[in-house]
Amino acid sequence: MKKKVLALVMAAAMTISLAACGGNGGSADGGSTDSGSDTTASTDDGGSADSGDYDLRLLNGKPEINDQLEELAKLCEEETGLKVNIETIGGDTSAGDELKKMYQQDNMPDIFVIEANQADTWDGMLVDLAGEEWTDKTGFELVHDSMGTIGFPYTVEATALGYNADILEKAGVDPSTLTSPDAWKKACETIDSKKDELGLTAVFAYCAEPTNLGWSSGTHVFGQYLDAGLKADDTKYIDLLNDGGKIDEARMKKFAEFVGMMNQYSDKDHLLIDGTYDEQVAGFKEGKFAFITQGNWCVTSPDDVDFEVGFAPYAFEDGINTIIAGPPSYWVAYSDGNVDAAKQFFNWCAGDSAQDILVNKAGLVSPFDDCQYEATNPFYKSMNSYITAGNYSGWHTMLKKDGLQNETCQVFADYAKGSIKDADEFVSKISSVISAYYAK
Amino acid sequence: MNTPSALKRVMSLVMLAAGLGLLIWALVMDFSGSKVSYRGLPLIIGVIAIIIGLYFFPTLKHHRTIINVLFLFPLLFAFAVTVIIPLVLGIRYSFTDWDGIRIRNEVGLDNYIRMFKDPAFIWSIALTFLFVVVNMIMVNLVAFLLALLCTSKIKGLGFFRAAYFLPNLIGGIVLGYIWQFTFSNVVTKIFNMKYSMIADTGTAFIAVIIVYIWQYAGYIMLIYITGLNTIPGDVLEASAIDGATPMQTLFEIKIPMIAPTITICTFLTLTSAFKQFDVNLALTNGKGSLDIFGNYLTNGTEMLALNIYNTAVINQNYALGQAKAVLFFIILACVSIIQVRLSNKKEVEL
Numbered sequence: 065m066k067k068k069v070l071a072l073v074m075a076a077a078m079t080i081s082l083a084a085c086g087g088n089g090g091s092a093d094g095g096s097t098d099s100g101s102d103t104t105a106s107t108d109d110g111g112s113a114d115s116g117d118y119d120l121r122l123l124n125g126k127p128e129i130n131d132q133l134e135e136l137a138k139l140c141e142e143e144t145g146l147k148v149n150i151e152t153i154g155g156d157t158s159a160g161d162e163l164k165k166m167y168q169q170d171n172m173p174d175i176f177v178i179e180a181n182q183a184d185t186w187d188g189m190l191v192d193l194a195g196e197e198w199t200d201k202t203g204f205e206l207v208h209d210s211m212g213t214i215g216f217p218y219t220v221e222a223t224a225l226g227y228n229a230d231i232l233e234k235a236g237v238d239p240s241t242l243t244s245p246d247a248w249k250k251a252c253e254t255i256d257s258k259k260d261e262l263g264l265t266a267v268f269a270y271c272a273e274p275t276n277l278g279w280s281s282g283t284h285v286f287g288q289y290l291d292a293g294l295k296a297d298d299t300k301y302i303d304l305l306n307d308g309g310k311i312d313e314a315r316m317k318k319f320a321e322f323v324g325m326m327n328q329y330s331d332k333d334h335l336l337i338d339g340t341y342d343e344q345v346a347g348f349k350e351g352k353f354a355f356i357t358q359g360n361w362c363v364t365s366p367d368d369v370d371f372e373v374g375f376a377p378y379a380f381e382d383g384i385n386t387i388i389a390g391p392p393s394y395w396v397a398y399s400d401g402n403v404d405a406a407k408q409f410f411n412w413c414a415g416d417s418a419q420d421i422l423v424n425k426a427g428l429v430s431p432f433d434d435c436q437y438e439a440t441n442p443f444y445k446s447m448n449s450y451i452t453a454g455n456y457s458g459w460h461t462m463l464k465k466d467g468l469q470n471e472t473c474q475v476f477a478d479y480a481k482g483s484i485k486d487a488d489e490f491v492s493k494i495s496s497v498i499s500a501y502y503a504k
Numbered sequence: 505m506n507t508p509s510a511l512k513r514v515m516s517l518v519m520l521a522a523g524l525g526l527l528i529w530a531l532v533m534d535f536s537g538s539k540v541s542y543r544g545l546p547l548i549i550g551v552i553a554i555i556i557g558l559y560f561f562p563t564l565k566h567h568r569t570i571i572n573v574l575f576l577f578p579l580l581f582a583f584a585v586t587v588i589i590p591l592v593l594g595i596r597y598s599f600t601d602w603d604g605i606r607i608r609n610e611v612g613l614d615n616y617i618r619m620f621k622d623p624a625f626i627w628s629i630a631l632t633f634l635f636v637v638v639n640m641i642m643v644n645l646v647a648f649l650l651a652l653l654c655t656s657k658i659k660g661l662g663f664f665r666a667a668y669f670l671p672n673l674i675g676g677i678v679l680g681y682i683w684q685f686t687f688s689n690v691v692t693k694i695f696n697m698k699y700s701m702i703a704d705t706g707t708a709f710i711a712v713i714i715v716y717i718w719q720y721a722g723y724i725m726l727i728y729i730t731g732l733n734t735i736p737g738d739v740l741e742a743s744a745i746d747g748a749t750p751m752q753t754l755f756e757i758k759i760p761m762i763a764p765t766i767t768i769c770t771f772l773t774l775t776s777a778f779k780q781f782d783v784n785l786a787l788t789n790g791k792g793s794l795d796i797f798g799n800y801l802t803n804g805t806e807m808l809a810l811n812i813y814n815t816a817v818i819n820q821n822y823a824l825g826q827a828k829a830v831l832f833f834i835i836l837a838c839v840s841i842i843q844v845r846l847s848n849k850k851e852v853e854l
C-alpha cells in the first residue's frame with residue numbers, strides 16, 4: 065500500500081511537472097509581450113488581455129535609432145490613436161534571420177524591414193502599397209515585379225568618395241572637377257606630394273580587409289561598378305550581373321584601374337590591408353586622410369568633424385558625375401498583419417510631425433520631397449546638391465545575389481595586397497568568382 | 505495486486521476517451537489555424553487525462569510496462585523534441601528548396617549533387633580534415649607537455665594550471681577578435697611583418713591553429729593532469745628504485761598507464777576540431793584566396809561548420825546548407841565510431 069501511495073505521488077508529480085512545461089509552451093503562442101522578450105508577441109488581434117494591446121508591431125533593423133522610433137511611436141499614438149510597438153533587432157542578429165524565426169513561430173510583425181534583394185523570399189506575402197498618399201511624394205519606394213509597390217523608404221543613404229574639404233582646399237584641388245580618371249590621377253599626385261605638410265597618412269582611407277569589412281568593398285565599392293554614372297532607374301549592369309553573373313569587361317577594367325589608383329594612394333602599411341572600420345572612420349575624422357570609401361553613415365553628427373565634408377564621384381570613366389543614393393532598406397507591410405493600420409502609419413510617417421523626429425532626432429535623411437527639415441548629417445549638403453540636380457544613381461548593389469559580397473571582397477583584398485598584379489588580372493579573377501557564385 | 509475494481513475500470517476508460525477527445529479537438533484547432541487563445545488548455549488537460557487513464561488501465565499483464573513507459577515518457581519526449589525530430593526534419597529539408605521561410609518544391613538529390621560539384625565546398629572538407637589532423641596531434645602534444653610541467657615539482661603550480669586553463673573560459677568569438685587585433689597590431693611589429701598573418705591564406709590558417717591550440721590545450725591539460733595523478737605512487741617508486749631514467753619512466757610507465765586518458769583526449773580534440781566554428785568565424789570568417797582545382801576560390805580558411813553556416817544563413821540557401829549539414833553529421837558519426845572502436849581495442853590489449 066505504501067508503495068502504491070508513493071507511485072501515485074510520483075505520477076502526480078510527473079504529470080504536474082509535465083503540465084507546467086506544457087503550460088509554458090502553451091502560453092508562448094497565447095502571447096507574452098509583457099514577459100520582457102521582444103520577439104514573442106501575440107498573434108491574435110487583441111483577443112486576450114495579456115496579448116499586448118498594440119495595433120501595429122514594427123520590426124526595426126537599426127538599433128541606433130531605437131530610442132527615436134520609440135518616440136515616434138508615442139507621438140503616433142497621440143496624433144492618430146494607433147498604438148505602435150517597436151521591436152528592434154540589431155547587433156549581430158540580422159533582421160532577416162529574426163524574421164525567419166518569427167515566421168516559423170507564426171509571430172510576424174505587421175511592418176518589418178527588408179533589403180531590396182530579400183523581396184523575392186517574401187513573394188506573395190507583402191502588401192501592394194500603390195496609390196497610397198505618400199507614394200506621390202517620393203521617388204524612392206521599392207517596386208517589385210510581381211507584388212507592386214511594397215517598400216516604404218524611411219531614409220536615404222548615399223555613398224561615393226567622401227572628402228575632407230579643408231584638405232582639398234589646402235592642396236589646391238577642386239572636388240567639382242573630379243569627374244574623369246585623369247583629373248583624379250592629377251589630384252591624387254598633388255595631394256600625395258603634399259602629404260607631409262598636410263599631415264596626411266595617405267590620400268584614401270580605403271580598407272579592403274575582407275573579414276570584417278567585406279561589406280564595404282564587396283557591396284559599396286563594387287556597387288560603383290554597377291551604378292556609377294547611370295541614371296537612378298538604369299539597371300543595365302545589375303541586370304547583366306543577375307543574368308548568370310555576367311560583367312561588362314571594358315567597364316570593369318576601367319573600374320579596376322580606378323581601384324588600382326586607390327590602392328596606390330592608400331595606407332598600404334596598415335589600413336588598406338588589415339585595418340578596421342573604426343580605424344578608417346577615426347582616421348578620416350582626425351583629418352589624416354583626404355578621402356574615405358564610405359557613405360553618409362560614417363559621419364553622422366556635425367560635432368564629429370571640424371571640417372566640411374562632401375562627396376566626389378568614382379569617376380573611372382570620363383564624365384561620371386553621380387553618387388549612389390537611395391534607401392538601403394525599406395519598411396514593408398505583411399499581408400496577414402494589420403494592413404489598414406500599416407497603411408495609416410506609413411501615411412502618417414511621411415507627414416510633417418513624424419519627419420521632424422526621423423530627420424532632426426534620428427539623424428536620417430528624408431526621402432520625401434515636401435519634407436521641410438534639413439538633415440543634420442554633415443554630408444547632407446553635398447548629397448542634396450547631387451539629388452536635386454538629378455546626379456544620383458540607384459543602390460542596385462543591393463539587388464545582387466545574396467552573399468556575393470563575401471566572394472568579391474576577397475578579390476579586392478588580393479588586389480590591395482598586390483597578389484593580383486594589375487587591372488586585367490582583377491577583371492579575370494572577379495569575373496570567374498562572380499560567375500562561379502552565380503552558378504552555385 | 506487486487507483485480508481492478510469496476511469503478512477504476514470505468515474511470516480509466518472515461519479518462520482515456522475524454523483525454524483523446526480533448527487532444528484531438530486541440531490539435532484540430534491548432535492545425536486549422538484557429539486563433540482561439542485557450543486552445544492550449546484542452547491540449548494539456550487531454551494529455552493529463554490520457555496519462556491518468558493509462559495509469560488506471562484495467563490490466564494486470566501490462567501494468568508494469570505501462571508504468572515504465574509513463575515514467576520514461578518525459579525523458580523520451582524531451583529527447584524526441586530536441587534531437588530526433590530536428591534530425592528527421594533536417595534530413596527532409598535537405599531534399600527540398602527550403603529558403604528558411606517556406607518550401608516551394610521537392611528537389612530530390614539536387615542539393616547533394618550541387619554540393620559535391622562546388623569546389624569551394626570540397627576545399628572546405630579537405631581543409632577541415634587537415635585542421636583536425638594537425639590539431640589532434642598538436643593540442644594533445646602541447647597539453648601533455650603542459651600537464652607534465654604542471655605535475656612536476658615547480659613552484660607556483662596552482663598559478664600555472666589556472667593560467668593555462670584560463671583561455672578556455674573565454675568564448676571563441678571574443679578570442680577571435682582579441683587575436684585579430686594581436687595579429688594585425690602586435691605580431692606585425694614584433695616580427696616586422698608588412699601586414700597581418702590573417703591577410704594571406706596559408707598564414708591565416710596557421711593563425712587559426714595557433715589560437716585554437718591556445719584556447720583548447722589548457723582544457724585537455726586538466727584531463728591529462730587528472731590522468732597522471734591516478735598513476736599509483738608505488739609503481740613510480742618501484743621504477744625509481746630499479747633505476748629507470750625519467751625518459752624511461754615517461755614512456756614505459758606514465759604513458760601506458762594513462763592510455764584511457766589519451767583515448768578520451770584524442771576523442772575530445774577530434775570532435776571539437778571538426779566542429780570548429782567560433783574562432784574560425786571571428787578570426788578570419790573563412791576569407792583567403794587560393795588557386796586550386798582550376799578555380800579561384802575565396803574561402804581559403806573556411807572550414808566545414810562555417811561553410812554550412814555561410815551557405816544557409818549568409819547566402820540564404822537553407823536547403824543546400826541543410827544538405828551539407830547532413831553530410832557533416834554522417835562524417836562526424838563515422839569518425840567518432842571508428843575512433844572509439846580503435847581506442848577500445850588498444851586498451852584491451854594493454
